[in-house]
Amino acid sequence: MNTVLRKLQSLAVILCLALAAPLSMPAFAVQPDEMLDDPVLENRARELSKGLRCVVCQNESIDESNADLARELRLVVRERLVAGDSDSEVLDYLVERYGEFVLLKPRTDGWNLVLWLSGPALFLLALGIGLVYVRGRATAAAPTEAGLSADEEARLKEILKDS
Structure with missing residues (x-):
């Protein structure tokens, strides 16, 4: 069955x-x-x-x-x-x-070529601007190599002793 x-x-x-x-x-x-x-x-x-x-x-x-x-x-x-x-x-x-x-698939010549290429070109332009912006922020936010001053080191030691 x-x-x-x-x-x-x-x-x-x-x-x-x-x-x-x-x-x-x-x-x-x-x-x-x-x-x-x-x-x-x-x-x-x-x-x-x-x-x-x-x-x-x-x-x-x-x-x-x-x-x-x-x-x-x-x-x-x-x-x-x-x-x-x-x-x-x-x-x-x-x-x-x-x-x-x-036409279901538009031709890629004349003014249509400008339209076909403008999308990738604008994407690359935006990517470049984004990279410049990110690099600019990264260098602006990077810590300086000078380190702590003598007063700052003394204050840090005092804070660490208290805790």
Whole structure:
């Protein structure tokens, strides 16, 4: 009876995992009528779609979004690929039309390079200022090497005798 119960429990766990597995996978919103007949172009379109932001959802790629605008963007990508555009030409076309916000990973050139480098630069600047401040405090708080004067030594001896 015990072994039968264990087998049922393990079967129930396997069944739950099998049912939950599809839920953990990303849901792709690409409809069958959007797909291209050429598998090479379709793969290129899917790769491009993964890097483009849905401007409605803002945190999903157009490949994952069910928004109408995402569908239109997927169709534009496929139209441009069928017309013979390269991947960079398709991206340039969409950036020209919607701005760089449409890219999930912003480009690292021009003014964006300044933005990408300003964070680490400011961190290094703050680290340098902090080190100078800490070293300045350490040298200001360091004890002098002169030691105690004769009066101070006498007073210390007197205090130690009393206790």
